[in-house]
Amino acid sequence: MNDFSLDRPHMIRCQCWAARWCRSGAAAVALLLLSRQTAPAAEDRMSVRKTVPAAACDHRYGATATWSQGTDTAQKNSFWWAEACAFRSNLAVTVFDIPFRQGSRYVPIPEREAAARTGRLSFQVYVASDSWFDPVKKRVSRIPDYYATAWTQAGVNAGFQVEVGAAKRARFPNHGKQLYECSAGRFGYDTDKENAAKTDVLRGLLEVQTEWVREHFGHPASAGGYRNGQTGAAHGIRPFLLGVRNSSVTGGCSYGNSSMGSGTLGTEQRETLTHCQAVSLPLTTRAGDLERPQGDVLEHCAELLQGAITTHGWYRDFNHWHTSPRFELDLGEYYTAQRAAMGTHHVVTLDFGEALQHKFLRDMASVAARETALGVELTVTYADPYGTLPLSVFHIPLSVTVDLRQTRLATKEIAVDGCPVRKTGPGQAVVDVPFRGREEVITVLLKAVSGADHYLDLSLPSVLSVQRFGPELEVRTDKPVQLVLFAAPKGTGLRKVRVPVRSHRFSATHRLPVDADSDHDFYVGAITATGQSILHGPLASPIP
Structure with missing residues (x-):
C-alpha cells in the first residue's frame, strides 16, 4: 500500500x-x-527548471579566430586580380576607399559598386588625413600646403601662423595637435589638454566620407584606415566609426576579452581593445612591405596566423595591391599560403568593419537562456559599455552559442524564427541574434522542427558544369550562388584579369553573355550568401 x-x-x-x-x-x-x-x-x-548554458561567441559563427586583410586604393592594375585571388582562396578582403581626386588609373565607381554587391570585396573609409572641411568654402579640400616643403600664401590665408617661404616638412600639418598649434588654437585639437579648437574642420570631412561609403556600397561605414599613417584625427573618430587601422605593425592579434571564459583573445599590448583604443588600431603584418625573400615572408606570416589561431585572436594584414609585388611577395601566393596555414581550423575571414562590429556586439551583449515548455528561450541584452559606440553603423548579427545537450531539444533539429542557426554538434548550436541599432533586449525561441535543410551553410560551393549555348555560357552549381566571370589574355594567369560580366542573382543555374571565341582564358568565381567562394578555371578552350 x-x-x-x-x-x-x-x-x-x-x-x-x-x-x-x-x-x-x-x-x-x-x-x-x-x-x-x-x-x-x-x-x-x-x-525555471533549467538554466541553459549560452554565451556570445568570441568570433562570428563560433569560429576559432578571425582574419582580415585590406588595401587603400582601387586601381585597375590590381583590383580584379586581388578579387580573383580572394575568390580562389575564399578570403574576405577590404578596400579602404576615398571619394576624392580619382583619376584614370582607378576603377570606375560603378564597377566598384558591382564588386561590393558580389561580396568578395568590401569597402570602408580611407580617412583623408591630408584633407579638411574648408571652413570658408564649406566643402572638403586639401589642407593648404600639406604636401609642400615651404609655406606659401595659401597657408597664411588659411589662418596658419606661419611665414611665406619658411621651410616645413611635407605631410604637415595633420589633424589634431599639429593643426591646433599651427593655427594658434583655431583648428585641430589639443591632445595634451583635451581642448577642441574654435572651428571644427574634421567632422564635416568624416561626414562626407562615411556618407559616401553608405551611398555607394550599400552599408554604413564602420571602420577606416588612416591615409599616410597619420593618426591625428583619432580624437574625432568615435562618433562615426568603430575603429581605424594605423600603419604600425606589432605582430599582435588582440581581439579583446573573451565572452566565453577564455581570458583575453590574441596577443598584444592592447588586450581589451576598447572603443577608445580601436580608433588607432595596429596591424599584425604588412606582408607586402617586408623586404625579404618570399618564402621567408610566407613562413613568418603563417607563424603569426597560427599564433592567432592558438590564442583565438584577430589576424589583420595590410597590403598595397597596386604595388604588389613591391619586393618579392606575390599577393596571390600570400593568399594561398594564408589559407593553407588555416588548415582545418575554422577561421572566419571578415571585412575589417565586420570584425570590429562582432567584437563590439560581444562587448555590448549580456546573454541568458532557459528551458521553457515551448523550447529554449534565448535573451540578449544589448547595452553600450563605453557610451560612445555609433550604434547605427552595425549591420551584422551577434553569434551566440547555446548548449542544448541537457535539454529536451538535445536530439532535435532546431530553428529560430528570423535568425540563422548553425549546428555545431549534437545538441549544440550557434544562433545569429539580430542587433537593430539601439540598446534593447531581444528574446528569441529555439524550438524543435522537422528537417535539417535550414541550417546556416558555411561549406564551399562547387561548379557542376559549364556549357556554351550560342552567345551564352551556362554555369550550374550545387547550391545558389552569385557568379563573376573573369577573363585574362591567354596564358597570363590571373594577373591581368578583367570582369566582363557579373550575376548578382543567387541561383544554382546562371546564363552569362560571353564572347567565348576571344583570345582569352575564362574563370568562374562563385560565392554563396554566407560568403564562401571558389574560383573555377581556366575553362577548357574552346568551351564545349
Whole structure:
C-alpha cells in the first residue's frame, strides 16, 4: 500500500462526500481556481527548471579566430586580380576607399559598386588625413600646403601662423595637435589638454566620407584606415566609426576579452581593445612591405596566423595591391599560403568593419537562456559599455552559442524564427541574434522542427558544369550562388584579369553573355550568401 491509498470504509465516505460537493455547484468554482493556479505553476516549474548554458561567441559563427586583410586604393592594375585571388582562396578582403581626386588609373565607381554587391570585396573609409572641411568654402579640400616643403600664401590665408617661404616638412600639418598649434588654437585639437579648437574642420570631412561609403556600397561605414599613417584625427573618430587601422605593425592579434571564459583573445599590448583604443588600431603584418625573400615572408606570416589561431585572436594584414609585388611577395601566393596555414581550423575571414562590429556586439551583449515548455528561450541584452559606440553603423548579427545537450531539444533539429542557426554538434548550436541599432533586449525561441535543410551553410560551393549555348555560357552549381566571370589574355594567369560580366542573382543555374571565341582564358568565381567562394578555371578552350 502506498502513501496515498485508502482502506475501503474511508474510500466510500470520500466518494459520498465528493458526490454531494459536485452536486452543490462548488466544484465548478474550485476547478476554475485550480486551473488558474496549477497550469501556470506547472509552466513556471518548467521555465525555471533549467538554466541553459549560452554565451556570445568570441568570433562570428563560433569560429576559432578571425582574419582580415585590406588595401587603400582601387586601381585597375590590381583590383580584379586581388578579387580573383580572394575568390580562389575564399578570403574576405577590404578596400579602404576615398571619394576624392580619382583619376584614370582607378576603377570606375560603378564597377566598384558591382564588386561590393558580389561580396568578395568590401569597402570602408580611407580617412583623408591630408584633407579638411574648408571652413570658408564649406566643402572638403586639401589642407593648404600639406604636401609642400615651404609655406606659401595659401597657408597664411588659411589662418596658419606661419611665414611665406619658411621651410616645413611635407605631410604637415595633420589633424589634431599639429593643426591646433599651427593655427594658434583655431583648428585641430589639443591632445595634451583635451581642448577642441574654435572651428571644427574634421567632422564635416568624416561626414562626407562615411556618407559616401553608405551611398555607394550599400552599408554604413564602420571602420577606416588612416591615409599616410597619420593618426591625428583619432580624437574625432568615435562618433562615426568603430575603429581605424594605423600603419604600425606589432605582430599582435588582440581581439579583446573573451565572452566565453577564455581570458583575453590574441596577443598584444592592447588586450581589451576598447572603443577608445580601436580608433588607432595596429596591424599584425604588412606582408607586402617586408623586404625579404618570399618564402621567408610566407613562413613568418603563417607563424603569426597560427599564433592567432592558438590564442583565438584577430589576424589583420595590410597590403598595397597596386604595388604588389613591391619586393618579392606575390599577393596571390600570400593568399594561398594564408589559407593553407588555416588548415582545418575554422577561421572566419571578415571585412575589417565586420570584425570590429562582432567584437563590439560581444562587448555590448549580456546573454541568458532557459528551458521553457515551448523550447529554449534565448535573451540578449544589448547595452553600450563605453557610451560612445555609433550604434547605427552595425549591420551584422551577434553569434551566440547555446548548449542544448541537457535539454529536451538535445536530439532535435532546431530553428529560430528570423535568425540563422548553425549546428555545431549534437545538441549544440550557434544562433545569429539580430542587433537593430539601439540598446534593447531581444528574446528569441529555439524550438524543435522537422528537417535539417535550414541550417546556416558555411561549406564551399562547387561548379557542376559549364556549357556554351550560342552567345551564352551556362554555369550550374550545387547550391545558389552569385557568379563573376573573369577573363585574362591567354596564358597570363590571373594577373591581368578583367570582369566582363557579373550575376548578382543567387541561383544554382546562371546564363552569362560571353564572347567565348576571344583570345582569352575564362574563370568562374562563385560565392554563396554566407560568403564562401571558389574560383573555377581556366575553362577548357574552346568551351564545349
